[in-house]
Amino acid sequence: MDDETMILQVAKEMIEVLGHQVESTENGADAVEKFRQAKAAGRPFDVVILDLTVKAGMGGEKAIRILREIDPEVKAIVSSGYSDNAVVSDHKAYGFAAFLNKPYTIEALRDCIDSLLA
16 A cells, blocks of 8 residues: 555565565555455455555555554564654554555565564
């Protein structure tokens, strides 16, 4: 989930190159709904990546709280270009399993996803 269309598209393509299927959305509310639908259909997401700051809509901090209510074991990555945010500096306390600093390389993305799937 990212509200910047270019970042969303590039991230989607990188994740597909890494061999994973991708659902993408531009805000937290839609991400929560897609997560809920996938879980109900018996195809839960293995990992979610949530942009911390969304200009118009729900961002990652609120979305992770809702996702944890749906599935307390959700493996979520917070993604942000802002390193001075409390969520970034203490992401585990906010319910995230990992942090991915934007802009990120395909190697950093791969390592982050692989560490959560291991």
